[in-house]
Amino acid sequence: MKEKDFYFNKEQGHARAIKIIKEVRFSEDSRDYGYMAENVPCQDGCPAITNIPGYIRCISEERFGRSYELNRMYNIFPGVLGRICSRPCEKRCRHGEADLGEPVNICHLKRSAADLKSSWHRIKENLYAPTGYKIAVVGAGPAGLASAHELATLGHKVTVFEAMEQPGGMLMHGIPEFRLPRDILDLEIKNILRLGVDLELGVEIGKRTSLKSLLKDYDAVITATGCMNAFSANLPGEDLDGVYSGLDFMMRVNNGERPKVGKEVAVIGGGFTAIDCSRMAIRLGASKVSVNLRRTEENMRIDEHEKNEAKFEKIRIYGLVRPVRITGKNGRVKSMTMERTRLIYTPEPPFRKAVPIENSEFTIPVDSVIIAIGQYPETGFIDTKIKLDGHRIWTSSDSYRTSVKKLYAAGDCVTGATDVINAVANGRQAAQEVDEFLIRRKRKKRIVRFEASAPSDRKRSDDFIPQVKLPVLDRNSRFKKITNEVELGYDHESAFKEAKRCYLCNLKFEIDVDRCIYCSACIDVAPRDCIKLIRDVEVKKDGSYGDYEETTNWRNVVAIAIDNKRCIRCGKCVEACPMDCISVTKVELIEQDLEA
Amino acid sequence: MPKKDHYVIIGNGPAGNSAADAFRANDKDARVTIISDEAFSFFYRHKLPQFVAGNIGEDDLKVRPYSVYKEQNIRLRLGQCVDRIDPEEKILYLRHMEKVGYTKLVIATGGSPRILPSLTSFEKHLRFMTGYNNAIKLMPEIQKAKTITILGGDLISFELVKALRTMKKKIFFIFYSKCFWPVELTGNMSAKICANMKKKNIEAYADDTVETLTEKGNLYTLKTASGRTFKSDLVCCFLGLVPNIGYIIGSGIDTERGVLVNEFMQTNYKDIYACGDCAQIYDPKLKDYWISIGWSNAGLQGKIAAMNLLGSSKVVKPLPKSIRDVVGIKIQTSWWDHF
Numbered sequence: 032m033k034e035k036d037f038y039f040n041k042e043q044g045h046a047r048a049i050k051i052i053k054e055v056r057f058s059e060d061s062r063d064y065g066y067m068a069e070n071v072p073c074q075d076g077c078p079a080i081t082n083i084p085g086y087i088r089c090i091s092e093e094r095f096g097r098s099y100e101l102n103r104m105y106n107i108f109p110g111v112l113g114r115i116c117s118r119p120c121e122k123r124c125r126h127g128e129a130d131l132g133e134p135v136n137i138c139h140l141k142r143s144a145a146d147l148k149s150s151w152h153r154i155k156e157n158l159y160a161p162t163g164y165k166i167a168v169v170g171a172g173p174a175g176l177a178s179a180h181e182l183a184t185l186g187h188k189v190t191v192f193e194a195m196e197q198p199g200g201m202l203m204h205g206i207p208e209f210r211l212p213r214d215i216l217d218l219e220i221k222n223i224l225r226l227g228v229d230l231e232l233g234v235e236i237g238k239r240t241s242l243k244s245l246l247k248d249y250d251a252v253i254t255a256t257g258c259m260n261a262f263s264a265n266l267p268g269e270d271l272d273g274v275y276s277g278l279d280f281m282m283r284v285n286n287g288e289r290p291k292v293g294k295e296v297a298v299i300g301g302g303f304t305a306i307d308c309s310r311m312a313i314r315l316g317a318s319k320v321s322v323n324l325r326r327t328e329e330n331m332r333i334d335e336h337e338k339n340e341a342k343f344e345k346i347r348i349y350g351l352v353r354p355v356r357i358t359g360k361n362g363r364v365k366s367m368t369m370e371r372t373r374l375i376y377t378p379e380p381p382f383r384k385a386v387p388i389e390n391s392e393f394t395i396p397v398d399s400v401i402i403a404i405g406q407y408p409e410t411g412f413i414d415t416k417i418k419l420d421g422h423r424i425w426t427s428s429d430s431y432r433t434s435v436k437k438l439y440a441a442g443d444c445v446t447g448a449t450d451v452i453n454a455v456a457n458g459r460q461a462a463q464e465v466d467e468f469l470i471r472r473k474r475k476k477r478i479v480r481f482e483a484s485a486p487s488d489r490k491r492s493d494d495f496i497p498q499v500k501l502p503v504l505d506r507n508s509r510f511k512k513i514t515n516e517v518e519l520g521y522d523h524e525s526a527f528k529e530a531k532r533c534y535l536c537n538l539k540f541e542i543d544v545d546r547c548i549y550c551s552a553c554i555d556v557a558p559r560d561c562i563k564l565i566r567d568v569e570v571k572k573d574g575s576y577g578d579y580e581e582t583t584n585w586r587n588v589v590a591i592a593i594d595n596k597r598c599i600r601c602g603k604c605v606e607a608c609p610m611d612c613i614s615v616t617k618v619e620l621i622e623q624d625l626e627a
Numbered sequence: 628m629p630k631k632d633h634y635v636i637i638g639n640g641p642a643g644n645s646a647a648d649a650f651r652a653n654d655k656d657a658r659v660t661i662i663s664d665e666a667f668s669f670f671y672r673h674k675l676p677q678f679v680a681g682n683i684g685e686d687d688l689k690v691r692p693y694s695v696y697k698e699q700n701i702r703l704r705l706g707q708c709v710d711r712i713d714p715e716e717k718i719l720y721l722r723h724m725e726k727v728g729y730t731k732l733v734i735a736t737g738g739s740p741r742i743l744p745s746l747t748s749f750e751k752h753l754r755f756m757t758g759y760n761n762a763i764k765l766m767p768e769i770q771k772a773k774t775i776t777i778l779g780g781d782l783i784s785f786e787l788v789k790a791l792r793t794m795k796k797k798i799f800f801i802f803y804s805k806c807f808w809p810v811e812l813t814g815n816m817s818a819k820i821c822a823n824m825k826k827k828n829i830e831a832y833a834d835d836t837v838e839t840l841t842e843k844g845n846l847y848t849l850k851t852a853s854g855r856t857f858k859s860d861l862v863c864c865f866l867g868l869v870p871n872i873g874y875i876i877g878s879g880i881d882t883e884r885g886v887l888v889n890e891f892m893q894t895n896y897k898d899i900y901a902c903g904d905c906a907q908i909y910d911p912k913l914k915d916y917w918i919s920i921g922w923s924n925a926g927l928q929g930k931i932a933a934m935n936l937l938g939s940s941k942v943v944k945p946l947p948k949s950i951r952d953v954v955g956i957k958i959q960t961s962w963w964d965h966f
Contacts, residue, residue, distance in 0.1 A: 129711055129720060327883040329876050342744040350883040351916065371915055374881050376895065383881065391914035506745065507838075 063479040065575025076123035078456035084537035091530035098144035113142025117450040143526035159186040167249040172200020174442025175255035177458030183226035194235040208514040237412035258406035258443040268357030273364035277403025293398020300403035301331040314513040325385040408444035431461035484617040486602030499529040546612035553604035561597040632657040638735035639663030642903025645929030666706035667759035680790035734901040738868025749840040753864040772860035784865035800831040808867025892932040902928035
């Protein structure tokens, strides 16, 4: 787009600007991808590349339905992931950088869009013409359902085979209802199935049908069977009554059983499953629950929010301990012996390893032990020669293709146990690869989209709005019924307030140096050090600009530049510029439809 | 000319001051800086209750005058908060956007108030007194309040009760004997403490817990699990200390409950040591970790940390326990025995 197309006439105001927002430009230039990764870090951090600033902006405009749909374009479970996402985006949010406060509660906002949209909200699907191809998806977990949805929108006939009696995989069987109400999950699964996806429940591949026959009957098969086998800790006494594997424990509870846990429960492991088990044990009547880690709390893979909720429910987290053996009486667990560990440095990530301290054993009384140290995939159903990567299914690099023709794999069965947002992203990408294999061309492509925009109406005071905490149930109400959802969600006002905190990093403010008269008017009105006199700029490997080298000596100034990593999108510079040489562009990483 | 070493100590308590003294005594030329977020000189923490009650003045709180630092050429940077440490670059980031470089660093930031998980949702209604900063805020509120509820679970809570009695305040005392800090109360100690308090006209209740705490028009209504209701002008929480390490997490310096150090007080970085209440010390004989408590331990550790940073290899050991009288009950602790 040419500069003049961005021209914003202040006298004619906002309406004039809106009128100009018609022309868009698309780019596949590596510099623009580099710009996105550097300047819109939340979207770059999201495995599903959801348009986070876009859907947050919709919330601040109280367009909850549009916000939900923007999310659903890339993440088929906005309501679900608004509750249980591991939030890689929030770790990258600029608001969380040093001196800028706490990250925007992106996950809670995602949930608010799902909760607060109209009940009669219109689901938007970008449907392609039917192709006549038949595809089987093995596993109705998040990766399988995400790939089924993507394949169905691409016009293929999809059948999902699920070994359990209910779809959802770990979402349905692994995550407790107090974190994820099942009506939310059911609704979002139904919305997938409405596209004509056939779901065959209770069909275990290898028993009622075989993978070989699926490969024969279908044009392609995606296996997304997750990680449903729990690792054993190989402890003496692990076979005693009262010793559970974390996954088995959660599955039994989610299927309506109430395993006997007693009063004192020790959980081994520090992931989401371990914390879920500990919180569930409290709900099942335990009074003293501990989570035991080989390393330290700092190294846990879960977010602070989950840790704090567990602590609020009186769960103790002990670091630097390692189980040695479990002992019992009359076949039932009675105590567990642990030993102390210390951290040593390792050159490879995660850089710290816990090593046991000799002769540091101690014993604690326990009524039950829950071992939640991870899961691995089941590959026994694969009745054809296939290349494996340890326990996992091997796929060729940057691809979802396995060593078997027509067989693709996605989600935890490839990556090992990760999180739901990664599984969803994987499922979609695998589906697009299958589509490319069948259609013999790419029909969707990630691309950077530029669109002229009006300056935002953010205020400097918005930067100082403290993070809006999500209301939660008080402790007693949580335990009245084990399915009571703990997090209550934002109301309109809270969602609006939290959304206003977003820096809207997808708005790119740029000075046209050819027209700039170096009057410094923009620098004078800038609320912080976001506009810089520069003498040089770092150019990265992909050609995108990195950090600016500033100067205070006018003789050395080569340009005045807006540092979009420091910009708060207040628009003051645009108002102040006498030459109208500051443009505002909405920059988004999107999936472009190549059939259009 | 080689640049002088810059020894920086974060924390202006007994551990930090002891480290600074040891640095200066053993290296006359180095720059020694103490950085503290407290806007007040090195003070006696145990005197804070009498201070907030107005029974003693600021001068009585001070351990040593400012002139001592001047004489020793130790730079005091008070009221300055360290937000983050970059141990690779050896830089401290202060909240007011200043960067401070160091050659050797001692972390001696002591403890912050221990808030039981069950009380976290009421945190905004609770008052603490772990340092001068929050004591000076609490002072006018205490003067104004007629009725005060104390959630008591440490020795300083008893000291405050003593001080408030001199002010003729109405006191409700909820005694958290099961999570008493820093020692575990055994046998019928808790019942005896409550009985002794009641003799002194203090409404004391043992082993009840806060169910709800609400505020309306500066009046706090506290309901307990056993159904009791207390209405007061102020609710103070004294449940001991936890290592103050929030600003360290994520820096690369290993932490668990506190900053993890070996028996020489060294962290996983060779030029960074930690001491006092914020350090979690590995004892190779004990085959376990321990967290130091108390003034004397802190002072000793500060000195050892500084000496070891300068090349010694002294091993730290906890001081022997001593007996302290708490409302007529003898408690064995190495905490505060210095006074």
